[in-house]
Amino acid sequence: MTRDVKVSIRELYKIFGGAPQDALTHVRAGMGKTELLERHGHVLGLSDINVDIRAGEVTVIMGLSGSGKSTLIRHLNRLIEPTAGQILVDGEDVMTYGEAQLRQLRRERMSMVFQKFALLPHRSVLENAGMALAVRGICREEFEGEANRWLDRVGLSGYGSQYPHQLSGGMQQRVGIARALTSNSEIMLMDEAFSALDPLIRTDMQDLLLELQRELQKTVIFITHDLDESLKLADHLVILKDGRVVQQGEPQEILLHPNDPYIVDFISDINRARVLRVRSVMKKTSATPGEYAGEVDHDDNLESVIACSQGDIGLCYRVMCEGQQVGVLDMKDLVRALVPTRAADDGLRAKATA
Amino acid sequence: MATYDFVFDRIGLNGWCEGGGESAAGPMSMSDLLAQAAGEDPSSRTSIWELPFPSLDALHNACAAFPQSRELTKGLENGFLAVKDTLKIGLDPLTQPLSWALQSALYVFQTTPWWIMIPLMLAVVLVVSRSWRLVGFVAFCVMLLAFIDHYDHAMQTLAIIFVCAFICVLLGVPIGIAMSRSNAMQRSAIPVLDMLQTLPPFVYLIPLIFLFSVTEPKLYGIAIILYAIVPVIRLTDLGIRLVDKEVIEASDAFGMTDHQKLFGVQIPLALPNIMAGVNQTIMMSLAMVVIASLVSAPGLGVLVLRGIRNLELGVGLVAGLGIVLLAVILDRVTKAALARVNAAHKY
Numbered sequence A: 001m002t003r004d005v006k007v008s009i010r011e012l013y014k015i016f017g018g019a020p021q022d023a024l025t026h027v028r029a030g031m032g033k034t035e036l037l038e039r040h041g042h043v044l045g046l047s048d049i050n051v052d053i054r055a056g057e058v059t060v061i062m063g064l065s066g067s068g069k070s071t072l073i074r075h076l077n078r079l080i081e082p083t084a085g086q087i088l089v090d091g092e093d094v095m096t097y098g099e100a101q102l103r104q105l106r107r108e109r110m111s112m113v114f115q116k117f118a119l120l121p122h123r124s125v126l127e128n129a130g131m132a133l134a135v136r137g138i139c140r141e142e143f144e145g146e147a148n149r150w151l152d153r154v155g156l157s158g159y160g161s162q163y164p165h166q167l168s169g170g171m172q173q174r175v176g177i178a179r180a181l182t183s184n185s186e187i188m189l190m191d192e193a194f195s196a197l198d199p200l201i202r203t204d205m206q207d208l209l210l211e212l213q214r215e216l217q218k219t220v221i222f223i224t225h226d227l228d229e230s231l232k233l234a235d236h237l238v239i240l241k242d243g244r245v246v247q248q249g250e251p252q253e254i255l256l257h258p259n260d261p262y263i264v265d266f267i268s269d270i271n272r273a274r275v276l277r278v279r280s281v282m283k284k285t286s287a288t289p290g291e292y293a294g295e296v297d298h299d300d301n302l303e304s305v306i307a308c309s310q311g312d313i314g315l316c317y318r319v320m321c322e323g324q325q326v327g328v329l330d331m332k333d334l335v336r337a338l339v340p341t342r343a344a345d346d347g348l349r350a351k352a353t354a
Numbered sequence B: 001m002a003t004y005d006f007v008f009d010r011i012g013l014n015g016w017c018e019g020g021g022e023s024a025a026g027p028m029s030m031s032d033l034l035a036q037a038a039g040e041d042p043s044s045r046t047s048i049w050e051l052p053f054p055s056l057d058a059l060h061n062a063c064a065a066f067p068q069s070r071e072l073t074k075g076l077e078n079g080f081l082a083v084k085d086t087l088k089i090g091l092d093p094l095t096q097p098l099s100w101a102l103q104s105a106l107y108v109f110q111t112t113p114w115w116i117m118i119p120l121m122l123a124v125v126l127v128v129s130r131s132w133r134l135v136g137f138v139a140f141c142v143m144l145l146a147f148i149d150h151y152d153h154a155m156q157t158l159a160i161i162f163v164c165a166f167i168c169v170l171l172g173v174p175i176g177i178a179m180s181r182s183n184a185m186q187r188s189a190i191p192v193l194d195m196l197q198t199l200p201p202f203v204y205l206i207p208l209i210f211l212f213s214v215t216e217p218k219l220y221g222i223a224i225i226l227y228a229i230v231p232v233i234r235l236t237d238l239g240i241r242l243v244d245k246e247v248i249e250a251s252d253a254f255g256m257t258d259h260q261k262l263f264g265v266q267i268p269l270a271l272p273n274i275m276a277g278v279n280q281t282i283m284m285s286l287a288m289v290v291i292a293s294l295v296s297a298p299g300l301g302v303l304v305l306r307g308i309r310n311l312e313l314g315v316g317l318v319a320g321l322g323i324v325l326l327a328v329i330l331d332r333v334t335k336a337a338l339a340r341v342n343a344a345h346k347y
């Protein structure tokens, strides 16, 4: 099933500095971030970004600090103006929008969740949740119902009259999410929304997001520097480095076939058995194998299959999806998939330990 | 023979110097006068240790066509006198409302009987501070002032501060907002604010005395406002610039208009700073209202002035203490209001 493209980023460049257009010609000729800074005193924010964001999916943009993630997401609602390139939302180029159209886009079609919550400290939780509606000129009586509904949904019933500083970080971010949901926009931008939270709360919030996503099918653009988080949430994963996209695609695909030493470094110490799914290592076939030890779901992770097989690598399983066989999983393939891609010699990690 | 004769000889300007000879009858410079009194000829100094700086006066000695520095101040004065009348045409009607405001405030504060005025004031204190202790303290101070027959003067001072501080806020907050929105505006305003704040208060009474007649209340009104408006401008600017960038970004991301952002986010969040500015503005108007008694501002300052002029030690000291009491009252009340704003902003 392929969904419609909701937001499309085309040949987007962003250069910070006094004369970005001049610097752009150098970047187009292939100059890198460090060289541009040393030779011309301009910071390369983003370079030749092409990403299609599909409706109803979670697109995760991942990269290390300074790779341009925040810069990229702020282009989508034009909090930052690009140096060159197009941003198409529902096929319309946002760059051609006038002030009123842009405001309408921000008010009704996109909402945003921030790393440091960015709630209005002088407004109650309810007023914060209803902010998107209040901005449109809807009075409190009318947005109250809607705001309360979403506060309930994120688990904050009864907190409406509190103020943000009276809540814990996790609760404040729930208000941030309620605020984005109340706006009823189809697109949600989340800039490191969970990075400021402690690990347990963070897992909670990720689960909440996935649960909401199953129900609401929004187009979510989620930024993170955390690989586990991106693997958990992503339908489509975009990896940024120094303002360029190094690889994008299905997360399982990237895990199994990383195309850059940078990504190999990134994935080299995750628990592959826990994140890899049966569907990405099985052989696709509908022919029932002659002999099989049992049935596994196509979305199970490898860890659960290993537990099931008691470590016996001679076995073979039928892979099922909604009652139908979709493939066959040989335990030998499973073990092969667990062999980590060797960390690149010239990778970041090698440099760090050298 | 003067020290710098040789300069004019060299470049052949002797003719021009002599041509300007009529200014030789101009006023003598201070150093000439001193030298004359000491019985020495200023041009006889030859030692390098006594070489005068080539100032206007020194050059004038060598070349009569050169202006003396006194002519500079004189020129300034004449220039000011020349534009004064045209300046007045614009300034007079513009500032007239200030005179009216001051006159009516003085009238209201003085004619309202004390048994209405004092409870009213205490009620205001209660409303802004919500503290009975402060109300008690203010009541004590005001009664004390009234008991020693300083009530009328204190009311005059309060009336002037009331009007001037109000106008400072009315003008200062918008100026501060404008400064916070544009760096160019901030860069150009800061030197002016610095000057207003550091210029000795007496100095800007001088042009005002030329412009307006000393009997007009707006004369001291303008002086007080110019002196006291600075902190409220500065702190409004600062307060708005200090508003959390993320919150501003969120306001933009949800499509707020500039107007919604200013009144819904920036001003409310800058309020603690703006209130601190108002507190300082009130304290500075109190300081200035005393000096302004030199130019006919009524109030406790007049008594201080009388104390100095007639060497009436007691009168001056008691009036001075009265001013301290007023200052403490105004400070405590505005601080209490500020504390309440801060409490509402605890984050």
Ligand SMILES: Nc1ncnc2c1ncn2[C@@H]1O[C@H](COP(=O)(O)OP(=O)(O)OP(=O)(O)O)[C@@H](O)[C@H]1O
Residues within 6 Å of the ligand: A016, A017, A043, A044, A045, A063, A064, A065, A066, A067, A068, A069, A070, A071, A072, A225
């Ligand atoms: N206003 C600006 N002026 C100049 N350079 C900037 C500006 N904003 C960002 N940059 C540069 O752009 C690059 C990308 O910054 P960005 O904030 O997008 O990184 P990030 O991936 O979000 O990092 P983090 O994980 O730390 O938030 C950085 O090198 C930064 O120095």
Ligand SMILES: [Mg+2]
Residues within 6 Å of the ligand: A069, A070, A071, A192
């Ligand atoms: Mg960032």
